[in-house]
Amino acid sequence: MEPAVLRDDMVDGLTSPPKEVLSNEAVALAMRDVSRHEFLEEERVAYADREHETLGTRVLAPSTVARLFDTLSIEDGDSVLIVGAGVGYTAAVAAELTDETNVHAIDIARPLVGLARENLARAGYNGVLVDRRDGASGLPEYAPFDRILLEAAAVEPPRALLDQLAEDGRLVFPCGTQRQRLVSVSPGDKRREFGIVSFDPLLVDGEQAGAVERNRTEREDRERARKRLESRAGWEREWIEWDRRVESGPN
Known part of the structure; x- marks a missing residue:
């Protein structure tokens, strides 16, 4: 036809x-x-x-x-x-x-x-x-x-x-x-x-078929960064928090 x-x-x-x-x-x-x-x-x-x-x-x-x-x-x-x-x-x-x-x-x-x-x-x-x-x-x-x-x-x-x-x-x-x-x-x-x-999810670079490796999503990157920060203690944590206060400037 x-x-x-x-x-x-x-x-x-x-x-x-x-x-x-x-x-x-x-x-x-x-x-x-x-x-x-x-x-x-x-x-x-x-x-x-x-x-x-x-x-x-x-x-x-x-x-x-x-x-x-x-x-x-x-x-x-x-x-x-x-x-x-x-x-x-x-x-x-x-x-x-x-x-x-x-x-x-x-x-x-x-x-x-x-x-x-x-x-x-x-x-x-x-x-x-x-x-x-x-x-x-x-x-x-x-x-x-x-x-x-x-x-x-x-x-x-x-x-x-x-x-x-x-x-x-x-x-x-x-x-x-x-x-x-x-x-x-x-x-x-x-x-x-x-x-x-019903659609497949939006992919970020690295997640597509044939990619060398699958990248984490931006959300996962933020979550991992937060977990790393929360796992630190003592002088490491105080130093990170001090850096953040300096970067943000006086309130």
Whole structure:
């Protein structure tokens, strides 16, 4: 069967009962236009509503992609940052909703960055910029962004990403650990929830697949530093506390 027919069937299944997860006409049109099979190894199952795994990353099911973009609500001309480029499919959908040169995608895994670039070029989206970055740091040199999509779970959105939002921008991300909800955040901490989702956690540099070693998270670093301080006694502790008082200056 022709890919265009398969794409139409895929989108029709997302917009009609029993799924009905896609109501935004612009997103529906974008998903009809993007050749999803260019981003997956198994072309025959590319349009099935199921997840895939490539190079250690999860390729989102079409229904999940639809929910993300329904919530993101990209408008023509918006500058967009995709955090978690993966295989490049979501960046391609974003490119159909705005000018492709306004779409920027980053990923912490270098092999995925190369794969996303190849897939996007093959599918006809050469204008999308894909770079290797720590997702929590964003892409400040291209900020501000009207829309930021974080395709990884976090308890709170990274401060750097919030700082890179435009004045009327919107950040969409899975919020939580075991039990996650899709959340949109706008400047001023205006939040809305859009139902339950399940995503892998946001990684820091060193935790990605293929890394030489797995770094501790920043939270773990702080906890270990505090435990080391609390374990010290006598002159060592007094000296550390004296240094801190000197650095902070008089009260």
